[in-house]
Amino acid sequence: MEEEVGPSSSLYGNGDGDVVNKSKFPLTFWEMAVASGVVLGFVLGLLCVYLTMPASDYSFLKLPRTLEDLQILRDHLESYTSDYTLQVLVWYCMVYIFMQTFMIPGTVFMSLLAGSLFGVFKGVALVVLNATAGASSCYFLSKLIGRPLLFSLWPDKLIFFQAQVAKRRERLLNYMLFLRVTPTLPNTFINVASPIVDVPYHIFFLATLIGIIPAAYVTVRAGITLGELRSVADLYDFHSIATLFLIGVVTVTPTLMTSKSRS
Template sequence: MTEPLQNTMDRENQVLQNESVTIVEDTIAILDIKEEDDKPLSTTKAVIILAAIFLTSSLVLGNLYYNFPKFKDDEKKYIKIPFSIEDAENLGKVLDHYKNTHYVRVLLAISFCSIFLHTFALPGSFTLAILSGYLYPFPLALGTMCFCSAMGSTFCYLLSLTIGRKLAYAYFPDKIRSYASLVKKHEDNVLFVIMFWRIIPFFPSWLINICAPLVNVPLLPFWVGTFIGVAVPSGLSIQAGKTLKDLSSSTTLWSWSSVLFLVTFATLSLLPIIYKAKLRDKFD
């Protein structure tokens, strides 16, 4: 490698590090990190480590599938992480049969899938909550989904803290500043801030998980706030799953209680959208 090219690469790396430090300083000194103390992983190394963790987790998922009881040929096409309500219903019908003899194994599989999705900020946790409501009693399903959301979000938090910091500074500088200013303003009530954001989606869940460690949100309030805050949306999804099962297993196509719940659920789903701006102004 020629010396001019090496010098150019060194200057680019130095500029990137300087930008990261500038972003941190702009977040109202929430992070007291100086350039000489902040030694982030190189982008390539961070991506490789993240890919290795993702691959390892995927292998664990594959192992869960491999150790499941043998599915019938017409059932195998439904054995996948559900990304729609129809997927959740079809998978629920299959797992409902095996749940009677493999109760804990099915629950662990759903739990690990949920943690996996939250850890890597992938879609599908909503439909997994519906699936858990389809298969299990409400208290068990709610406790499981809250725990999995908290654990998966915590793993995402730790990934961001350890190997994702440089990537976050590079791709979400404005979001980090906005997040940091709100955390600084309500630093004495961080637990309630996290709970509030989980219930009312001012920020996407994945963004909260990634940015929280970068603006010094303590891990314990983050975990507890997530566990409590996701109870409301998870509870609605779980109840939707129970209603879905009642409708699919009933001899009648509908019941007044099911229709009433679906109308209520649809209305509640719209409330965060309707009042989002008003609540944001009041909260700020």
């Protein structure tokens, strides 16, 4: 029995379980207008933060792509954080949520920056809250315009995810926690795909809020010794990855036991 993947204005099944793209660009004019409006809102917010900062050379303000970029950004922001704490916090939150909403790579650098600027406990709280807000923003944006885009990019992965969600519906929170804690599926994909496969928002929210804490702690803690990092790969040694998988196995065990008892 084939899993239903849901209707789409420009994508349909061909009868063999494959998805056929009916148009070269998957989003309609109105869907693009919604996405553009969200982008404009973020840009205006960042502009307001910029206008309240003191006159200075802000050429260092750019999304970090390497550890070198991040260290330069950290060195400059340290001098502002004590005197303009509110502005730096608002800037940080808006950038993090914007990156999460539009699936822009590099939030790991923002998590490192939180540890470097605010310490472990404040940094973890900041990362968890912003990551949850950004994931929620991505969830609702995908609910509005994500279906055609998702079927164009990851049709096979989406059908697999939908089948897993349907199979674990009664213990869905445990399964979503497992996905958040472990790198089984990319967090970006989970954010975009969850509303398409009918993961309720309250389950998505709780799994995100709780499930990203372990990885956030590892990353934020590493940000305190930012100068000692040589690459992003240094963040996750064997011990860290094994710990995350152990936590993931514990969260998904009730789901597996329920499935076995019914088979």
